[in-house]
Amino acid sequence: MTKTLTIRRPDDWHLHLRDGEMLRAVLPQTCTHFARAIIMPNLVPPVVSMADAAAYRDRIVDALPTGADFTPLMTLYLTEDTDPEDVASAHAAGLIHAVKLYPAGATTNSASGVSNFDNVAQVLEKMAEIGLPLCTHGEVTDADVDIFDREAVFIDRVLDPIRRNHPALLVVMEHITTSNAVDYVNANPENLAATITTHHLVINRNHILAGGIKPHYYCLPVAKREEHRLALRAAATSGDARFFLGTDSAPHTDENKLLPCGCAGCFTATNTMSILAEVFEQEDALDNLEAFASLNGPRFYGLPINETTLTLVRETPDYPGHIDTPDGPVTVFDPAMPLNWSVK
Ligand code: DOR
Ligand code: ZN
Numbered sequence: 001m002t003k004t005l006t007i008r009r010p011d012d013w014h015l016h017l018r019d020g021e022m023l024r025a026v027l028p029q030t031c032t033h034f035a036r037a038i039i040m041p042n043l044v045p046p047v048v049s050m051a052d053a054a055a056y057r058d059r060i061v062d063a064l065p066t067g068a069d070f071t072p073l074m075t076l077y078l079t080e081d082t083d084p085e086d087v088a089s090a091h092a093a094g095l096i097h098a099v100k101l102y103p104a105g106a107t108t109n110s111a112s113g114v115s116n117f118d119n120v121a122q123v124l125e126k127m128a129e130i131g132l133p134l135c136t137h138g139e140v141t142d143a144d145v146d147i148f149d150r151e152a153v154f155i156d157r158v159l160d161p162i163r164r165n166h167p168a169l170l171v172v173m174e175h176i177t178t179s180n181a182v183d184y185v186n187a188n189p190e191n192l193a194a195t196i197t198t199h200h201l202v203i204n205r206n207h208i209l210a211g212g213i214k215p216h217y218y219c220l221p222v223a224k225r226e227e228h229r230l231a232l233r234a235a236a237t238s239g240d241a242r243f244f245l246g247t248d249s250a251p252h253t254d255e256n257k258l259l260p261c262g263c264a265g266c267f268t269a270t271n272t273m274s275i276l277a278e279v280f281e282q283e284d285a286l287d288n289l290e291a292f293a294s295l296n297g298p299r300f301y302g303l304p305i306n307e308t309t310l311t312l313v314r315e316t317p318d319y320p321g322h323i324d325t326p327d328g329p330v331t332v333f334d335p336a337m338p339l340n341w342s343v344k
Helices: 018-030 050-063 084-092 117-130 147-165 177-186 205-209 228-237 272-282 286-301
Strands: 003-009 012-015 036-039 072-079 096-101 134-136 171-173 192-195 243-245 309-313
Touching: 003 177, 003 286, 018 050, 018 084, 036 228, 050 072, 050 084, 072 228, 084 096, 084 117, 084 134, 096 228, 117 147, 117 192, 134 147, 147 177, 177 192, 177 228, 192 286, 205 228, 228 243, 228 272, 228 286, 243 286, 272 286
Parallel strands: 012 036, 036 072, 072 096, 096 134, 134 171, 171 192, 192 243
Antiparallel strands: 003 309
Protein backbone atom coordinates (compact mmCIF):
# COMPACT_ATOMS: atom_id res chain seq x y z
CA MET A 1 0.00 0.00 0.00
CA THR A 2 1.23 3.49 -0.88
CA LYS A 3 2.57 5.21 2.26
CA THR A 4 3.51 8.65 1.00
CA LEU A 5 2.45 10.74 -1.94
CA THR A 6 4.32 13.81 -3.14
CA ILE A 7 2.62 16.12 -5.61
CA ARG A 8 3.27 19.58 -6.94
CA ARG A 9 1.89 22.06 -4.44
CA PRO A 10 -1.87 22.42 -5.05
CA ASP A 11 -3.91 25.54 -5.81
CA ASP A 12 -7.52 26.27 -4.94
CA TRP A 13 -9.38 27.59 -7.97
CA HIS A 14 -12.42 28.81 -5.98
CA LEU A 15 -12.07 30.22 -2.47
CA HIS A 16 -13.95 32.59 -0.16
CA LEU A 17 -11.68 34.48 2.23
CA ARG A 18 -14.06 37.30 3.31
CA ASP A 19 -12.44 40.37 4.85
CA GLY A 20 -11.26 41.89 8.13
CA GLU A 21 -11.03 39.59 11.15
CA MET A 22 -12.54 36.64 9.31
CA LEU A 23 -9.94 36.94 6.56
CA ARG A 24 -7.15 36.88 9.13
CA ALA A 25 -8.65 33.87 10.86
CA VAL A 26 -9.22 31.68 7.79
CA LEU A 27 -6.32 32.62 5.51
CA PRO A 28 -3.74 30.47 7.40
CA GLN A 29 -5.95 27.42 6.79
CA THR A 30 -5.47 27.84 3.04
CA CYS A 31 -1.94 29.19 2.72
CA THR A 32 -0.28 26.33 4.59
CA HIS A 33 -1.26 23.83 1.87
CA PHE A 34 -2.11 25.90 -1.21
CA ALA A 35 0.20 28.11 -3.23
CA ARG A 36 -2.49 30.16 -4.97
CA ALA A 37 -6.23 30.59 -4.94
CA ILE A 38 -8.84 32.25 -7.10
CA ILE A 39 -10.44 34.64 -4.63
CA MET A 40 -14.19 35.11 -4.81
CA PRO A 41 -15.36 38.72 -4.97
CA ASN A 42 -18.69 38.41 -3.12
CA LEU A 43 -17.79 40.75 -0.29
CA VAL A 44 -20.18 43.35 1.09
CA PRO A 45 -19.95 45.57 -0.93
CA PRO A 46 -18.68 43.35 -3.77
CA VAL A 47 -15.34 43.67 -5.55
CA VAL A 48 -16.56 45.31 -8.75
CA SER A 49 -13.70 47.45 -10.03
CA MET A 50 -9.97 47.26 -10.65
CA ALA A 51 -9.46 49.59 -7.70
CA ASP A 52 -11.56 47.35 -5.43
CA ALA A 53 -9.60 44.27 -6.50
CA ALA A 54 -6.23 45.96 -5.92
CA ALA A 55 -7.27 47.11 -2.45
CA TYR A 56 -8.65 43.66 -1.55
CA ARG A 57 -5.49 41.95 -2.78
CA ASP A 58 -3.44 44.26 -0.57
CA ARG A 59 -5.60 43.41 2.46
CA ILE A 60 -5.13 39.68 1.79
CA VAL A 61 -1.37 40.02 1.41
CA ASP A 62 -1.29 42.10 4.59
CA ALA A 63 -3.18 39.35 6.45
CA LEU A 64 -0.74 36.60 5.41
CA PRO A 65 1.21 34.99 8.24
CA THR A 66 4.91 35.89 8.23
CA GLY A 67 6.85 33.76 5.77
CA ALA A 68 3.76 32.42 3.98
CA ASP A 69 4.19 31.63 0.31
CA PHE A 70 0.77 32.33 -1.14
CA THR A 71 -0.50 34.33 -4.09
CA PRO A 72 -4.12 35.49 -4.20
CA LEU A 73 -5.50 35.46 -7.75
CA MET A 74 -8.11 38.19 -7.84
CA THR A 75 -11.47 38.25 -9.61
CA LEU A 76 -14.07 40.88 -10.35
CA TYR A 77 -17.76 40.54 -9.56
CA LEU A 78 -19.76 40.98 -12.76
CA THR A 79 -22.63 43.46 -12.57
CA GLU A 80 -24.79 44.97 -15.28
CA ASP A 81 -22.70 48.14 -14.85
CA THR A 82 -19.27 46.51 -15.23
CA ASP A 83 -17.08 48.56 -17.56
CA PRO A 84 -15.34 46.38 -20.20
CA GLU A 85 -12.38 48.77 -20.27
CA ASP A 86 -11.89 48.54 -16.49
CA VAL A 87 -11.91 44.74 -16.80
CA ALA A 88 -9.37 44.90 -19.64
CA SER A 89 -7.12 47.25 -17.64
CA ALA A 90 -7.23 45.02 -14.56
CA HIS A 91 -6.36 42.02 -16.71
CA ALA A 92 -3.58 43.82 -18.58
CA ALA A 93 -2.09 44.87 -15.23
CA GLY A 94 -1.96 41.19 -14.20
CA LEU A 95 -4.29 41.95 -11.30
CA ILE A 96 -7.29 39.79 -12.14
CA HIS A 97 -7.48 36.25 -13.48
CA ALA A 98 -11.24 35.86 -13.95
CA VAL A 99 -14.59 37.59 -13.73
CA LYS A 100 -17.30 35.95 -11.62
CA LEU A 101 -20.89 35.73 -12.80
CA TYR A 102 -23.50 35.44 -10.07
CA PRO A 103 -27.09 35.35 -11.26
CA ALA A 104 -28.76 37.97 -9.03
CA GLY A 105 -30.08 36.31 -5.89
CA ALA A 106 -28.43 32.92 -6.48
CA THR A 107 -26.34 32.77 -3.32
CA THR A 108 -24.50 34.65 -0.54
CA ASN A 109 -24.07 38.34 -1.43
CA SER A 110 -25.28 37.94 -4.98
CA ALA A 111 -27.82 40.76 -4.94
CA SER A 112 -25.60 42.86 -7.23
CA GLY A 113 -25.32 40.03 -9.74
CA VAL A 114 -26.80 39.76 -13.20
CA SER A 115 -30.54 39.67 -13.95
CA ASN A 116 -30.50 40.48 -17.66
CA PHE A 117 -27.66 38.63 -19.36
CA ASP A 118 -27.95 40.82 -22.48
CA ASN A 119 -26.62 43.69 -20.36
CA VAL A 120 -23.24 42.01 -19.89
CA ALA A 121 -22.68 41.01 -23.52
CA GLN A 122 -20.10 43.74 -24.12
CA VAL A 123 -18.05 42.70 -21.11
CA LEU A 124 -18.16 39.07 -22.19
CA GLU A 125 -17.09 40.06 -25.71
CA LYS A 126 -14.11 41.96 -24.31
CA MET A 127 -13.20 38.99 -22.08
CA ALA A 128 -13.33 36.63 -25.07
CA GLU A 129 -11.06 39.01 -26.97
CA ILE A 130 -8.44 39.23 -24.20
CA GLY A 131 -8.64 35.59 -23.03
CA LEU A 132 -9.96 36.32 -19.54
CA PRO A 133 -12.03 33.44 -18.09
CA LEU A 134 -15.60 33.80 -16.86
CA CYS A 135 -16.36 31.82 -13.70
CA THR A 136 -20.04 31.00 -13.41
CA HIS A 137 -22.24 30.32 -10.42
CA GLY A 138 -24.43 28.01 -12.49
CA GLU A 139 -27.90 28.18 -11.03
CA VAL A 140 -31.01 29.92 -12.23
CA THR A 141 -32.93 31.76 -9.56
CA ASP A 142 -36.49 31.44 -10.86
CA ALA A 143 -38.85 30.63 -8.01
CA ASP A 144 -40.66 28.08 -10.16
CA VAL A 145 -37.52 26.02 -10.82
CA ASP A 146 -36.88 23.36 -8.19
CA ILE A 147 -33.65 24.02 -6.32
CA PHE A 148 -32.34 20.56 -7.28
CA ASP A 149 -32.86 21.39 -10.99
CA ARG A 150 -31.39 24.88 -11.01
CA GLU A 151 -27.95 23.87 -12.28
CA ALA A 152 -29.27 21.79 -15.18
CA VAL A 153 -31.69 24.57 -16.17
CA PHE A 154 -28.89 27.16 -15.99
CA ILE A 155 -26.84 25.15 -18.47
CA ASP A 156 -29.72 25.09 -20.98
CA ARG A 157 -31.13 28.57 -20.50
CA VAL A 158 -28.09 30.69 -19.65
CA LEU A 159 -24.72 29.02 -20.13
CA ASP A 160 -25.20 27.40 -23.50
CA PRO A 161 -26.64 30.59 -25.07
CA ILE A 162 -23.74 32.64 -23.63
CA ARG A 163 -21.22 30.18 -25.05
CA ARG A 164 -22.91 30.18 -28.45
CA ASN A 165 -22.91 34.00 -28.51
CA HIS A 166 -19.27 34.14 -27.38
CA PRO A 167 -17.58 30.96 -28.66
CA ALA A 168 -14.08 32.19 -27.81
CA LEU A 169 -14.98 32.96 -24.20
CA LEU A 170 -13.14 30.82 -21.64
CA VAL A 171 -15.67 29.54 -19.10
CA VAL A 172 -15.21 27.75 -15.79
CA MET A 173 -18.39 26.13 -14.52
CA GLU A 174 -17.82 26.56 -10.80
CA HIS A 175 -18.60 23.95 -8.14
CA ILE A 176 -20.53 21.62 -10.42
CA THR A 177 -22.96 19.30 -8.65
CA THR A 178 -24.67 17.24 -11.36
CA SER A 179 -24.00 14.62 -14.00
CA ASN A 180 -25.65 17.13 -16.37
CA ALA A 181 -22.73 19.51 -15.80
CA VAL A 182 -20.15 16.73 -16.19
CA ASP A 183 -21.82 15.67 -19.44
CA TYR A 184 -21.90 19.26 -20.70
CA VAL A 185 -18.16 19.68 -20.10
CA ASN A 186 -17.41 16.36 -21.74
CA ALA A 187 -19.52 17.23 -24.77
CA ASN A 188 -17.97 20.69 -25.26
CA PRO A 189 -14.21 20.35 -25.51
CA GLU A 190 -13.52 23.97 -26.49
CA ASN A 191 -12.78 26.72 -23.95
CA LEU A 192 -14.64 25.05 -21.10
CA ALA A 193 -13.66 23.60 -17.74
CA ALA A 194 -15.27 22.93 -14.37
CA THR A 195 -14.25 23.10 -10.75
CA ILE A 196 -15.41 20.50 -8.26
CA THR A 197 -15.48 21.05 -4.51
CA THR A 198 -14.21 18.71 -1.85
CA HIS A 199 -17.58 18.41 -0.16
CA HIS A 200 -19.53 17.55 -3.31
CA LEU A 201 -17.26 14.53 -3.75
CA VAL A 202 -18.27 13.35 -0.28
CA ILE A 203 -21.89 14.24 0.46
CA ASN A 204 -25.18 13.78 -1.31
CA ARG A 205 -28.50 15.31 -0.31
CA ASN A 206 -29.22 12.54 2.20
CA HIS A 207 -26.30 13.76 4.26
CA ILE A 208 -28.07 17.11 4.59
CA LEU A 209 -31.62 15.95 5.14
CA ALA A 210 -31.89 12.33 6.31
CA GLY A 211 -31.99 11.67 10.04
CA GLY A 212 -32.19 15.35 10.99
CA ILE A 213 -31.18 18.51 9.16
CA LYS A 214 -27.42 19.21 9.07
CA PRO A 215 -26.88 22.93 8.46
CA HIS A 216 -23.11 22.50 8.13
CA TYR A 217 -23.69 20.43 4.98
CA TYR A 218 -25.87 23.11 3.41
CA CYS A 219 -24.15 24.96 0.59
CA LEU A 220 -25.05 26.28 -2.84
CA PRO A 221 -25.41 24.70 -5.26
CA VAL A 222 -26.94 22.22 -2.83
CA ALA A 223 -25.64 18.63 -2.95
CA LYS A 224 -27.77 16.43 -5.19
CA ARG A 225 -28.65 12.71 -5.48
CA GLU A 226 -26.03 9.98 -5.10
CA GLU A 227 -25.87 9.35 -8.86
CA HIS A 228 -24.64 12.94 -9.28
CA ARG A 229 -22.02 12.59 -6.56
CA LEU A 230 -20.74 9.49 -8.33
CA ALA A 231 -20.53 11.38 -11.64
CA LEU A 232 -18.50 14.11 -9.93
CA ARG A 233 -16.16 11.55 -8.39
CA ALA A 234 -15.62 9.90 -11.78
CA ALA A 235 -14.86 13.27 -13.39
CA ALA A 236 -12.55 14.51 -10.62
CA THR A 237 -10.54 11.31 -10.39
CA SER A 238 -10.35 10.74 -14.16
CA GLY A 239 -7.30 12.93 -14.68
CA ASP A 240 -9.20 14.77 -17.45
CA ALA A 241 -7.60 18.21 -17.75
CA ARG A 242 -10.95 20.02 -17.81
CA PHE A 243 -11.80 19.16 -14.19
CA PHE A 244 -9.91 20.70 -11.30
CA LEU A 245 -10.18 21.59 -7.63
CA GLY A 246 -12.10 24.63 -6.45
CA THR A 247 -12.96 24.03 -2.81
CA ASP A 248 -15.56 26.81 -2.50
CA SER A 249 -14.46 26.78 1.13
CA ALA A 250 -16.85 29.37 2.54
CA PRO A 251 -16.54 30.41 6.17
CA HIS A 252 -19.67 31.35 8.10
CA THR A 253 -19.81 31.45 11.89
CA ASP A 254 -21.78 28.68 13.56
CA GLU A 255 -24.20 31.36 14.70
CA ASN A 256 -24.98 32.26 11.09
CA LYS A 257 -25.08 28.64 9.93
CA LEU A 258 -27.57 27.68 12.63
CA LEU A 259 -30.09 30.49 12.13
CA PRO A 260 -33.68 29.67 11.10
CA CYS A 261 -32.54 30.93 7.68
CA GLY A 262 -28.95 29.74 7.81
CA CYS A 263 -26.12 30.70 5.47
CA ALA A 264 -24.90 28.45 2.63
CA GLY A 265 -21.33 27.24 2.70
CA CYS A 266 -19.00 24.44 3.81
CA PHE A 267 -15.62 25.29 5.30
CA THR A 268 -13.13 22.79 3.89
CA ALA A 269 -9.86 24.73 3.68
CA THR A 270 -8.45 22.94 6.73
CA ASN A 271 -8.85 19.29 5.72
CA THR A 272 -9.36 19.36 1.96
CA MET A 273 -6.11 17.61 1.04
CA SER A 274 -6.72 14.79 3.54
CA ILE A 275 -10.26 14.32 2.25
CA LEU A 276 -9.20 14.38 -1.39
CA ALA A 277 -6.49 11.80 -0.80
CA GLU A 278 -9.11 9.58 0.85
CA VAL A 279 -11.54 10.00 -2.04
CA PHE A 280 -8.90 9.40 -4.70
CA GLU A 281 -7.64 6.32 -2.84
CA GLN A 282 -11.21 4.97 -2.59
CA GLU A 283 -11.50 5.42 -6.36
CA ASP A 284 -8.11 3.74 -6.88
CA ALA A 285 -6.93 6.96 -8.51
CA LEU A 286 -4.28 8.42 -6.19
CA ASP A 287 -2.10 8.86 -9.28
CA ASN A 288 -4.59 11.44 -10.57
CA LEU A 289 -4.76 13.58 -7.41
CA GLU A 290 -1.91 15.75 -8.66
CA ALA A 291 -3.69 16.41 -11.97
CA PHE A 292 -6.88 17.45 -10.17
CA ALA A 293 -5.33 19.56 -7.42
CA SER A 294 -2.10 20.87 -8.94
CA LEU A 295 -1.83 20.54 -12.73
CA ASN A 296 -5.17 21.03 -14.51
CA GLY A 297 -6.04 24.40 -12.97
CA PRO A 298 -2.86 26.25 -13.92
CA ARG A 299 -3.04 24.76 -17.39
CA PHE A 300 -6.52 26.18 -17.96
CA TYR A 301 -5.63 29.56 -16.46
CA GLY A 302 -2.37 29.77 -18.43
CA LEU A 303 -0.23 29.92 -15.30
CA PRO A 304 2.92 27.95 -14.41
CA ILE A 305 2.66 24.81 -12.31
CA ASN A 306 4.02 25.33 -8.80
CA GLU A 307 7.69 24.44 -8.42
CA THR A 308 7.36 23.37 -4.79
CA THR A 309 5.71 20.15 -3.61
CA LEU A 310 3.33 18.89 -0.94
CA THR A 311 3.70 15.47 0.64
CA LEU A 312 0.86 13.40 2.07
CA VAL A 313 1.60 10.54 4.42
CA ARG A 314 -0.70 7.65 5.25
CA GLU A 315 -1.44 8.71 8.84
CA THR A 316 -4.64 9.75 10.57
CA PRO A 317 -4.82 13.54 10.25
CA ASP A 318 -5.16 15.75 13.27
CA TYR A 319 -7.17 18.89 12.66
CA PRO A 320 -9.53 21.03 14.75
CA GLY A 321 -13.30 20.65 14.61
CA HIS A 322 -13.63 24.39 14.31
CA ILE A 323 -11.59 27.52 13.70
CA ASP A 324 -11.84 30.27 16.29
CA THR A 325 -12.54 33.73 14.90
CA PRO A 326 -13.33 36.98 16.69
CA ASP A 327 -16.84 36.66 15.22
CA GLY A 328 -17.28 33.17 16.68
CA PRO A 329 -16.34 29.60 15.73
CA VAL A 330 -16.40 28.34 12.14
CA THR A 331 -17.04 24.61 11.93
CA VAL A 332 -14.63 22.61 9.78
CA PHE A 333 -16.36 20.28 7.28
CA ASP A 334 -16.98 16.82 8.72
CA PRO A 335 -16.26 14.27 5.96
CA ALA A 336 -18.35 11.66 7.82
CA MET A 337 -15.73 8.97 7.16
CA PRO A 338 -12.36 8.08 8.65
CA LEU A 339 -9.46 9.91 7.03
CA ASN A 340 -6.13 8.20 6.58
CA TRP A 341 -3.93 10.83 4.92
CA SER A 342 -2.15 13.78 6.54
CA VAL A 343 -0.23 16.62 4.99
CA LYS A 344 3.36 16.26 6.12
O1 DOR B 1 -22.33 27.61 -0.39
C1 DOR B 1 -21.94 28.66 -0.88
N1 DOR B 1 -21.35 29.62 -0.13
N2 DOR B 1 -22.13 28.87 -2.18
C2 DOR B 1 -21.86 30.04 -2.75
O2 DOR B 1 -22.09 30.18 -3.92
C3 DOR B 1 -21.37 31.18 -1.95
C4 DOR B 1 -20.71 30.74 -0.74
C5 DOR B 1 -20.49 31.87 0.26
O3 DOR B 1 -20.04 32.94 -0.13
O4 DOR B 1 -20.75 31.65 1.44
ZN1 ZN C 1 -18.23 30.07 -3.97
